[in-house]
Amino acid sequence: MFKSYLLITVRNLLKNKLFSLINILGLALGIASSTILFLLIKHETSYDSFHKQKNLIFRVTETIDQNGVGEHSASVPFPVAITLQKDYSQWVEKSVRLFNFQMPSLSISYKNKNYNESKFFFADSSFFEVFDFKLIEGDAQICLSQAHTVVISESIAKKYFGNENPLGKEIILKRQIDIPLIVTGVFADSQKPSHLVFDFIASFSTLYNISNNDFFNQWVWNPCWTYVVLKDIDFAEQLKGQLPTFVQKYFDEKIKDDVSLDLQPLTDIHLRSNLDYEISPNGDIKYVYIFILTAAFILLIASINFINLSNARALLRAKEVVVRKAIGADKEELTKQFIIESVLMSSIALIFAFIDVELAAPYLQDLSGSPISAYITNDWNIIKYVLLTGLSIGLVAGIYPAIYLASFDPSKMHRGSVLTGTKEPIFRSVLVVIQFVIAILLLISTFVSSRQLDYLKNAKLGFDKDYVLVVPIGGSPSVLLYDEIKKRLLHHGEIISVTSMEEILGSNYQTHKFKANSLVNNKLSYYPSIIVSHDFLSTFNIELVTGRNFIQKRKLAEVNDAGINMNEDWFRYFEEDENNAVIINETMVNYLGMSSPQEAIGKEFSRAGGTEKIIGVVKDFHITSLHSPVLPFVIDLADDKIQRSFLKYMAIKVDNKDIEKAILVLEKVWKKLNPYQALDYFFLEDKLNKLYMKEQQWSKISLQFSLVAISIACMGLFGLASFIVEKQRKDVGIRRAIGATMTEIVLFLSAKLMKLVVASILVAAPISWILMQIWLSSFPYHIVMSPDIFIYAAGIIFIITFITISFHTIKIAIQTPMEAIKSL
Amino acid sequence: MKILKTVNIEKVYRSFDIETTALNKVNLEIEQGDFVSIMGPSGCGKSTLLNLISLMDLPTRGEVFFMEQSTSRMTDKKRAEFRRKYIGFVFQNFNLIEELSVYENIELPLVYLRMPAAERSMxxxxxxxxxxxxxxxxxFPMQLSGGHQQRVAVARAIVASPMVLFADEPTGNLDSVHGLEVMEILSELNQNGTTIVMVTHSVPNSEYASRIIKLFDGQLVSGSVSQYSI
Structure with missing residues (x-):
């Protein structure tokens, strides 16, 4: 029996080649697209899931909330890990800390090679006990147990040592002093996704050797990413319950009432964490949900296609059904036959789907733009998913046509044409509308996401991001050379302005303690802030609302000469802005409860024990991406001593006509003054655009899958149109005979399907408006949905549909009336 | 043995508010071994009657007894089983499955009977x-002449050795030579014991039958009872 089903399936497929191709390819495209989305979902949800103790590992996070300002930090003070382990040893098995001086990169040298490495961390010796990163050389038990040891990645070993054995080699970490590190291990370059991305893990004990600073024991500065391994997952709640007591017991008196700690499951970090100072950029669970929805939509479109086409073709097989019934086949047998046929067809589609996925796999990127790990694409689960999806669709999609076919009444159908008297089923029309609603939804989402992305990239940030070169200088001797580098650079006409800053403007900020003279908050609190050097406002063209910019002491005479009125009260205070002055933004003025920016000038806004006062108020600007609203913000001028070491980046405004020359100048000056450190630089605009990588990737993915959805829907419509038009061939003949023009015939034939498309547009518009409003509301700054988005989407769908249908309608319309009638 | 008996069967078609009575209180008996021709003008209900007695359709009212079993309350599955085991059907327009070869078309009823492959082949x-x-x-059917297609249709109808062979205008789409051939085959089958019920317009064809049933406006005009029963 099965052989008979197989035989007739194959012959049917071959008999209607175009139709079979459309049906199979549509399904294959649907399965392949959903599989690709499944790969993305799998990739995004598999972060850190390869660690054996993944369910027992928690990251300790810290929130400092002081009257609405403060930080939500992914890292905590140095002593937290050890103290937690000691005080709660009944629950905490192990702990590990990672630390990188909070520097964007660290300077490493080996012999005469110098590199800036951004993936360098110090970690406790328990690192390889907590996390399952595989060592390919060295002993995981002891490789980090000694001071001045380092474990490096396979690719770093190759980069520094070529084919030489890396074990025992000495590299130098260049800080203010040179720190030697002996290579004690090499780990495999990980292909498994993890929020921990690193190339160097140096032993934590090295830090104690090179510094006797008391920050190892203090409970304020929070630069350590800290992970604890619990003895049982049930202890997490118990430990969380003890954290407030822990904070009160150990944290600094000045902040302990504002601090809270929390435990974050390791496997939640990538998708559900968006804290300050994340160790690497995270994903977003929102996009996983969007991927799931899109995959489901595409599968639905493909399934509907399959159902509709199989169903339409079923009419051509009515005769076969009747004959089979007449010779004794019952409904059950016929249903079984058609379902098996459907599953066989979907099996063929599966082969094409596998080929599609294999071809696409090397080009797949995750939301951060990185390639999807090979191990994900080779995962057996993917194969299972594809098989299960394909066969389920075959089964489910086969049921309706099978039941529909098997229900044909032999007494009514065994005479005459099987096509006569069969109306266009409402069910099929509903399915077509659903397909097009989904296609339009995806198209509108493409328009909206692309416009939102443009908006994010091109929004006025309140500062100039164009033609600004950023050079990392923090954590290395370069920071000490900053003044000289700046002086030399400014000798060249291509360099307009130079400043330095603690974080990349527009990307990130720190929080620092200040005491405001305000009714709202007059105690030392952590405020979002940035430490900068002179010429910060001018380099970024940040607008002063009132007050003045920072002035260098040595330039004060020039200011006097310029005739600026020094008698005004607010100006008189400041002889040394480094120690006496801060500038705030307008939101801070509001936060402090002041009625105007002018009122803020001269008010105390000092560091602990300091004498800083507010000298200026700048217009609000976006200190971080447009994912966050503008915060109350402080710009503090670095003093010449300790704060100088906080400056991590040099920002150079260059002449837009001479960019290449400006870069050459930078390279020349750098090489001359700082020959033992590699120069890294990037344009601020590029860096800030990367903040919207998720949106950019989503916009790309949305466009690709909208096109897939529209293609599948149109393939279905193409097949369906051929049937609908075929059924009306006689009508066409008669209409032509009584004088209808070709255009009238085309319009007559297209009307029915175009009506469905119009209905789809009407249904899709309000749904997409609601969905897009929900998506947009997740951004504090977003576009306003305008009607033209809907008009464009509707227009595109309308035109594509009309062209698709026209292929068939025109073919019939150009026949002579007799040709049309005779071919019945 | 009475292989078929109808008691007051009626068939009414409803379309919107209009009712059309295709068959009206038809009583008919067919004995095993009969060769019955059903005749009458177009639209008199010949094919409707054939559909009802071949268990292809259900009467609106009345009862069809097949092999002395009431069929009105039979499930679809049971009726399919009867068609499979006891009935063969020859259509006017052959109705061969175009995707199957001659051999496969003929074999199909045996496949449904779950007959072993070797026996099927034989x-x-x-x-x-x-x-x-x-x-x-x-x-394949498309490659055959009308006469050959009808031979294949007859072969498929008789391959399972049905007790009754129903034929709806079996020569309607054939020329006279091929028509004659088909009638000779039916006649020979009847002589070998197969009961044949045939709808036909053709008087010469009807003469092959041992009994002629005449229908007019959905009512039986003559031939309701077999000569063997009288």
Missing amino acids: RVKQVMEKLDIAYKQHF
């Missing part, structure tokens, strides 16, 4: 030889 070959179409066994 029976298909026998019937093909009997109808002289063995040399066309690998052909």
Whole structure:
């Protein structure tokens, strides 16, 4: 029996080649697209899931909330890990800390090679006990147990040592002093996704050797990413319950009432964490949900296609059904036959789907733009998913046509044409509308996401991001050379302005303690802030609302000469802005409860024990991406001593006509003054655009899958149109005979399907408006949905549909009336 | 043995508010071994009657007894089983499955009977030889003449050795030579014991029958009872 089903399936497929191709390819495209989305979902949800103790590992996070300002930090003070382990040893098995001086990169040298490495961390010796990163050389038990040891990645070993054995080699970490590190291990370059991305893990004990600073024991500065391994997952709640007591017991008196700690499951970090100072950029669970929805939509479109086409073709097989019934086949047998046929067809589609996925796999990127790990694409689960999806669709999609076919009444159908008297089923029309609603939804989402992305990239940030070169200088001797580098650079006409800053403007900020003279908050609190050097406002063209910019002491005479009125009260205070002055933004003025920016000038806004006062108020600007609203913000001028070491980046405004020359100048000056450190630089605009990588990737993915959805829907419509038009061939003949023009015939034939498309547009518009409003509301700054988005989407769908249908309608319309009638 | 009996069967078609009575209180008996021709003008209900007594359709009212069993309350599955085991059907327009070869078309009823492959092969070959179409066994219906297609249709109808063979205008789409051939085959089958019920317009064809039933406007005019029953 099965052989008979197989035989007739194959012959049917071959008999209607175009139709079979459309049906199979549509399904294959649907399965392949959903599989690709499944790969993305799998990739995004598999972060850190390869660690054996993944369910027992928690990251300790810290929130400092002081009257609405403060930080939500992914890292905590140095002593937290050890103290937690000691005080709660009944629950905490192990702990590990990672630390990188909070520097964007660290300077490493080996012999005469110098590199800036951004993936360098110090970690406790328990690192390889907590996390399952595989060592390919060295002993995981002891490789980090000694001071001045380092474990490096396979690719770093190759980069520094070529084919030489890396074990025992000495590299130098260049800080203010040179720190030697002996290579004690090499780990495999990980292909498994993890929020921990690193190339160097140096032993934590090295830090104690090179510094006797008391920050190892203090409970304020929070630069350590800290992970604890619990003895049982049930202890997490118990430990969380003890954290407030822990904070009160150990944290600094000045902040302990504002601090809270929390435990974050390791496997939640990538998708559900968006804290300050994340160790690497995270994903977003929102996009996983969007991927799931899109995959489901595409599968639905493909399934509907399959159902509709199989169903339409079923009419051509009515005769076969009747004959089979007449010779004794019952409904059950016929249903079984058609379902098996459907599953066989979907099996063929599966082969094409596998080929599609294999071809696409090397080009797949995750939301951060990185390639999807090979191990994900080779995962057996993917194969299972594809098989299960394909066969389920075959089964489910086969049921309706099978039941529909098997229900044909032999007494009514065994005479005459099987096509006569069969109306266009409402069910099929509903399915077509659903397909097009989904296609339009995806198209509108493409328009909206692309416009939102443009908006994010091109929004006025309140500062100039164009033609600004950023050079990392923090954590290395370069920071000490900053003044000289700046002086030399400014000798060249291509360099307009130079400043330095603690974080990349527009990307990130720190929080620092200040005491405001305000009714709202007059105690030392952590405020979002940035430490900068002179010429910060001018380099970024940040607008002063009132007050003045920072002035260098040595330039004060020039200011006097310029005739600026020094008698005004607010100006008189400041002889040394480094120690006496801060500038705030307008939101801070509001936060402090002041009625105007002018009122803020001269008010105390000092560091602990300091004498800083507010000298200026700048217009609000976006200190971080447009994912966050503008915060109350402080710009503090670095003093010449300790704060100088906080400056991590040099920002150079260059002449837009001479960019290449400006870069050459930078390279020349750098090489001359700082020959033992590699120069890294990037344009601020590029860096800030990367903040919207998720949106950019989503916009790309949305466009690709909208096109897939529209293609599948149109393939279905193409097949369906051929049937609908075929059924009306006689009508066409008669209409032509009584004088209808070709255009009238085309319009007559297209009307029915175009009506469905119009209905789809009407249904899709309000749904997409609601969905897009929900998506947009997740951004504090977003576009306003305008009607033209809907008009464009509707227009595109309308035109594509009309062209698709026209292929068939025109073919019939150009026949002579007799040709049309005779071919019945 | 009465192989078929109808008691007051009626068939009414409803379309919107209009009711059309296709058959009106038809009583009919057919004995095993009969060769019955159903005749009458177009639209008199010949095919409707054939559909009802061949268990292809259900009467609106009345009862059809097949092999002395009431069929009105039979499930679809049971009716399919009866068609499979006891009934063969020859259509006017052959109704061969175009995707299947001559051999496969003929074999199909045996497949539904779950007959073992070796036995199927033997029976298909026998019937093909009997109808002289063995040399066309690998052909597809589209490649055959009308006469050959009808031979294949007859072969398929008789391959499972049905008790009754129903034929709806079996020569309607054939020329006179091929028509005659088909009638000779039916006649021979009848002589070998197969009951044949045939709808026809053709008077010469009707003469092959041992009994003629005449219908007019959905009512039986003559021939309701077999001569064997009288």
